[in-house]
Amino acid sequence: MRTLIFRTVAPYLSTLMIVFSIFVLLRGHNEPGGGFIGGLIAASALAIYGIASGVAPVRRAIYFHPMNIAAFGVVLGAVAGVVSIFVGVPFMTGLWIYPVIFGVEVPLSTVLFFDIGVYFAVVGTIGSIALALEERDEI
Amino acid sequence: MEPVLAIFVGLLFTTAIYLMTSRHTIRILMGVAVLGNGVNLLIFTSGRLTRDVPPIIPAGLDAPLIPIANPLPQALILTAIVISFSFFAFLLVLGFRAYQELATDDSRDMRLAEPADDPLPPLGY
């Protein structure tokens, strides 16, 4: 698997995939995409990088343990749901604000943060599984 | 179109069941993967089929004008795919670990919890 070309291309490919995954995640509310797909794409990116260059560089590159990322995702999702309680509406009710940043109206919502939570949960879990299995491959 | 998919779903289930009745963990695993696809397609087809029109509301409208694909089964299946994948991975690792511990992938040789020559329980009090 570790051909020279693959090893050379893999970091760039992975970077591209992660950028693409974020794009898929953010447009998910109005176009095909979303947290689940984005997360899977990003997890694949980690898996590819891991196969090409070994697991250690991947773990260094993402800095956090993937399971921590997954846990962060679940917590973020839960917190995004809890916010609604402070406004006096039931758990998980979507809240929207439209701040104007640099002259562009940006729609922000608890729903978006929830989707980001899903993204992190998926990328963390699946990435963690893939990396763990690849790691055993090297022993 | 539904009848054709019904037959395909039946074939997915047939394959899945045949693989899962094997004694070998690898085949059982493959069976589980195929079973997931069968179930997902079953739900998908039950929600009726609409060609080419994804459940996305065109820009500038509040509701779709033309008939669109049924979004409800899609939402169910989307999470099902991800969850069945994580459980597939779990089963895979379980089978792998069982192989490492017991040096076999034959489920009939895995008798740790239910030994074949389990003695009669004590008859006293």
Place this chain on the structure above:
Amino acid sequence: MGAEAAGTTLAMMLLPFIAALFAPFLVRQLKQNAAWVLAAAPAAIFIYMLAHLDAVSAGGTITGGFAWIPSIGVDFSWYIDGLSLTFALLISGIGTLIVIYAGGYLKGHPQLGRFLSFILLFMGAMLGLVLADNFLTLFVYWELTSITSFLLIGFDHTREASRRAALQALIVTGGGGLLLLAGLLLVWNVTGIGSMSELLAAGDVMRDSPYYLAALILVLGGAFTKSAQFPLHFWLPNAMEAPTPVSAYLHSATMVKAGVYLLMRLNPAFGDTVAWETILPVFGGTTLIVGTLLAVRQTDLKLMLAYTTVSSLGLLVMLTGFGSEHAIEAAVLYLVAHSLFKGCLFMVAGTIDHEAGTRDVTRLRGLRAAMPITFAAALAAAVSMAGLPPFFGFLAKEEIYYALWATSPWALTFTLVAIVGNALMLVIGFAVALKPFLGSPVQTPKHAHEGPVMLWLGPVVLASAGLLAALLSGFFHAGISTPMASAVAGEATPVSISLIPSIGMPLFLSILTVAVGIGAYLAVDQLRGAIAKVLAAIGWGPDRGFDQFMRGLVRFSFRATALLQPGRLDFYVKVTFAFIALALLLPMVMFDELPQWPAWPSDIRFHELAIIGIGILGLFAVIVAKDRLTAIVSLGIQGFAVALIFMLFGAPDLSFTQFMVETLSVVILALVMTRLRLNASDYRPTGERIVSGAIAIAGGLAFTLYLLKVTQGTLDMRLTEFFNEFSRPIAHGANIVNVILVDFRGTDTLGEIAVVTVAGLAILALLRVRTRHRTRSVVDAPIAPRTAEGEA
């Protein structure tokens, strides 16, 4: 009854449970003296119940309760009349003495706290049982007494005999409780009456019902097991494995009388029929005779008393079954007398055991001088048991002969039974009370001396009560006997018997009984030998039958388990899928609901067919693949085919996800599985192939037909329409699938990502457990904890 009074009654019913909760802590602080404190709980209940005496003896009843499960009409309710009040007084009064006695008897025992806790739990259950009005409340308390009795008999759980006796009692009385439940539910269903008070007020409703006999037999099943009627009497003598306070309290004075209580309670509704007046006397009379004969055979003080308890219960059942006014009065008097003298004698037996170190009547002599107070109490109780004046037992026995004496053959038979039974009880009473105390002292395992106040207080109080009740019979009848007899008879039944005997047949029968008894007492050793010979000749009894039954049960369930759970995964999978296929196909065939034969879809396009064709090829390849890598790649092919189908039918999100997942699946399968050095092919014998294939084809066919049926029906689109309509206006999203996932059904999704994360954690945990090169030979070794070598 006001809400406040109802609250107090409820508090009194809960008090023993609360005391039970605190017993272990108190014992830790105060040692055996905690018993004095804990005895305050039953004493308070006793006083509270005494306060109701006036109202109840005036013919009133006290009811109250709270809704428990209103939807099915189950209340937590109570009903206090003469019968339940007498029982409540016995339970709380004797209970007070027993708690104190237990403190002395188990002084220094490391589990004294637990023991007192169990005793108090039992007290609460028993009190609830006699006060309960609603059928289900009654049943719950009934089973609770069985369970607490199980705990108390098995208190000394390191001995096998204790465990066996506990289990036996639980199975017999608990099983009987289930019969009772069935009987009560039958009554409830047939008459619509769910409580005792309504049933008593309803008169002949039950007697006229076609289900009368069935309900009667079921209820008797409960009463006869609890009150140890022959041939289900065997658990009661075995229950003597329990510490003596338990034997005195549960297995003579209170719990075993629960069956008698039930019969007395139901007498107005169930009694006065041919079945009632035949079954009860026959079973009761047999139990009376068998019990006394077996009692004579014993040499252990406690076992002798236990068998006489069996016979006394038989006598009570017999009298209740007679149903005449005098019989009911006799049953009432004898029940009270028995609780007093038997509780006392058991405590005496325990004290002798505690102080002298043995309960074997052949090894005890001349304790009179060493234990004068105990001797006095024992003598008083034995005289009462023998039915001699001036004790309460005399009144009871006179009333029995009043009730039984008549000139019909039926009555004569039972008179004879009563004479033999009473005479033998006299024998046992004196054997227990006289033999250990009279004669010249012999060497006992412990140097015998009088027990502490905690040990003699109970016997003395109970013996005195037996005397006082007889001397002041006028007051006693007015307060206790008459209200109780009236409650049992269902009409006013004044009790008037006193110590002054009237010359007549009953007195003559009493004298006859005493004469026979004294004769038998002198010949007791010969009698014992003769009975032992007869028993040896029979050689089999229900007690051994119980062992055979239990062993058979274990063997049967072992075989059934081995048959149904052979420990083979493929067998389980086959059974599961065969059943699923059957569950889908059978109803469709049976109710003629098979789908119509579908027409070939005219609108199908070539590329769609091609994709499905590729998918089928992939499936086929997975099955026939000879090596693992081919199988894995073929698996990917069918997955991608499914992804393409999603794509073609308007589900781009699903399609992308499916593509990613299939890719990852193939990658991790390849990562893991290519590392296993295994036989690559899926070898199966031909027979197994045919079975698996048949199940697989049946399953596939079932799902195809099911899906065809579903798609030929109509689809409820309301939910879909809601999502389509509101996705944009209220959730501000155009991708409806995503809106459903993260907004409309967000809580579900939150759960799902949590599940995914947990699965990931489980996988990491599995991978991090280091391999320890386990070989087959160590398979039998217990699995050691794997903590130390966790981190990879």
